[in-house]
Amino acid sequence: MSDNFTEDKISNSTGWLAKKINSSKIIWLLSLICVFLFVAEFFVHRHAEMGVDEYIGFYGAYGLIGSIFLVFLSHQIRKLLKRPEDFYDD
Template identity: 40%
Template sequence: MSEQNIHWLLRKENIRKLWIGFIIILMLTVLAGFFVHQHESFGIEDSVGFFAWYGFVTCVGMVVFAKLLGFVLKRPENYYDDDTNQGLNENGVEHD
């Protein structure tokens, strides 16, 4: 597919611009934190950029935790199908 046929949103230079725009917005939200006071009464939430780093860190934590759990819990898509198709008919059980 040539560059012309690709949707503008998928072109490399535009993806780069989107990233730059996103990072600018992120910085603005942190800057805005200087002008307001969080008052949830615990103290820590009023430190600058608390919600920014807390959101980031907890999300990374959740993704990593899910990934690790996945090693234990993930099974092929047809994991249950294999079994249910065999059912009671195997082992030569007769239906009378």
């Protein structure tokens, strides 16, 4: 029952975040911040701890790639592990 309920409401929802344009705006905003942070790195004294992090943009790149990697791997794991809701019948 509650499933239908969710589906129905999506179309006529009026939330700010639900609007396509707004979600694009958020992505633009985030991208802007990221670019800013990337550029900022040229002006800040870098203090590398591990060697690999002295490359410019290491943290950003690692965050981006690592996250995407995690999500894609999750997809695969999900295929493997997902079961119907009432799988454990106890």
